[in-house]
Structure formats: C-alpha cells, structure tokens
Amino acid sequence: MDDQPRLMHSHTGVGMAGHPGLSQHMQEGTGGTDGDGRKQDIGDILQQIMTITDQSLDEAQARKHALNCHRMKPALFNVLCEIKEKTVLSIRGAQEEEPPDAQLMRLDNMLLAEGVSGPEKGGGSAAAAAAAAASGGAGADNSAEHSDYRAKLSQIRQIYHTELEKYEQACNEFTTHVMNLLREQSRTRPISPKEIERMVSIIHRKFSSIQMQLKQSTCEAVMILRSRFLDARRKRRNFNKQATEILNEYFYSHLSNPYPSEEAKEELAKKCAITVSQVSNWFGNKRIRYKKNIGKFQEEANMYAARTAVNAANASSHGSQANSPSTPNSAGGYPSPCYQSDRRIQ
C-alpha cells in the first residue's frame, strides 16, 4: 500500500504532460497556487478513490460527497472521460460476437416438443388429471398410465415455469440494481451508454446460462420420465396360452433351424395376435434360453415333439393338414437338432 501514492503520482505526472484537457482545467480551477500544490491535490484525490472501497459505507459516503464537492473534481472527471474513450475503443474491438447457441436451441426444441415450454394446454395439473380421469373410464389399462405420465409431465412443466419466472425476475431485479448503481456512479466517473448496454448484456448472458442449466435438467427429468413410463418393459404382459403354444409348436418343430423367415414371422404374429417384432423377441429369447439350458426345456421339447407327431399322424390319416403353422421342413417330428440334446419321445 505504500507504493500506491508514488505510483499514482508518477502516473499523474505523465497524464499532466499528455492531457491538454487536464492542464486546461487545472489552470482555470486553481487560481494562484503553484504546480506542486496541484500535483499534491490530484494525488490525494486519486488515493482517496483507490482506497474508497476499503472504507465503511458511511465513511465512504462522506468521502464521496467530499470528492464530489472538491474543486478538482471536474478536471479529474474530464481526464477519466478521455482515458475512458481510449480504452472503450479497445474494448469494443475485443467485443466477442454472441454465437447462436446450438445447444440451447436443441434444448428449447426438445422442451417444446415435449410440451413443457409450449403453450399451456389443459391449464395445470389438476385440470389435466381431471381430464385424464374423465377419459380414463373405458380404457383403464392404457390411459391410467398415460394420465400418470401426463400428471408427472405437467408437474415438471410447472416447476420449470416457476423456476424460469424466478430467474427472469431475479435477472430483471439484478439488472435494474446494477443500472441504478451505474447511474449513481456516473456522477463520479464517466459511464457511456455503450458500457451500460454491455453490462446488461453480460448480466443477461449469465442468467441465460443459468436458464440453460434449468432447461438441461428439465430435459433430463423428461427423459427419465419417458424412459420410466414409455418403456415397454414397464407394461409387459405375458402372451396368452394359445399364443405361446403356437410359438412353441413352431420352435420345437423347427428345432434344427429355429429362425422363422419374415413371412413365417408374419404368419405367427397374425395367429398369435402379436406384432412381428414380438415374434422376433420371442424367438430370440427362446433360442438363447433353450441353448443355455437344454435340460430344463427337455420336457417341453418332448411334449411338443409328441404333439406334432400326433398331429402329423392325424393329418396323414385324415388327409388334411393340422392348423399349426408348421412348414414342410423337418415337420416329421425328427428334427436334426441344431442344439445337441439327448432328445427322446415320451
């Protein structure tokens, strides 16, 4: 702290030489005193400015007032104006261009798509729940979960909006606060409108980055909600007995090559009243589980083998095909096993 005054002195010395504006003010501001006294004055003032932040509020207020009333104040103000003008130019050059944030756009789009940030529909969670309850009379199975999902979504939506509003409010409050501060300070130091604008934009950037975090976490919450409710695993139902019989029949009668073609899958799907991909899932699961523990499936395999054998016998004796979707390939009940097993009939 000891070198501060000296530093300022030397600086003002240079300033005196280089700033016609200052010397002009000095001359008209100070009637008869000599140059050394003026230097001392400016040194004092600058030191007071530098240390003003260390002081208590009352003390600072008093000193501020004293500075405002000081006879050297207009001169100093002018010097600061000139310095400012030069530095502001350099700052303006370094002004970074605001990039159109792709990440933010993605988040916004997603929130809009999920109906979180879009226009309010249904008007709150209570109304949404009521509407869901009203519509959920007949299809209790599906719409009960759907309403649950929507209720949770509107909860997220509500939190999102209140938080967003809070941020907005805080941003505005902070901005006006800073503006007031700057206005107040503009009495003692020069502040250009450009500077205020810049300050405001900095504040807005900061707050929008906070908003981005909110949006991000909201997106995360929605994704989790989606994965919880829209995941088919959550509402899994076992196939009915008939469907599993049909599938098993096909599987064990094609044990040598249990890979149904696309057409066979479609046919099975139709017979079982399930989708083709469900058929694919079933065969995928069956293959891997059969292979993993052939012994466990032995009984089942024998049973279906016997059944197809009976069917074949019936078919040959009656001259008509059974209603099982078995194809000619290895339909005789003696499949060459692609998975080794000591298969025996009964």
Place this chain on the structure above:
DNA sequence: ACGAATGATTCCGT
C-alpha cells in the same frame, strides 16, 4: 416375500 419365468431393451459383432 421370494425366486423363477418371461417379454423387452441394449450392446456388440457380423
């Protein structure tokens, strides 16, 4: 309540 069964998803290799 518990473990087995089961349908669906995910990851990975081809």
Place this chain on the structure above:
DNA sequence: ACGGAATCATTCGT
C-alpha cells in the same frame, strides 16, 4: 439389419 448375449422390469407360482 439381424442375431447373440446380458440385462432390465414385470408377472407368475409358491
């Protein structure tokens, strides 16, 4: 794009 393998989440049987 498909199948194998592992895994998840639910349902079923006890």
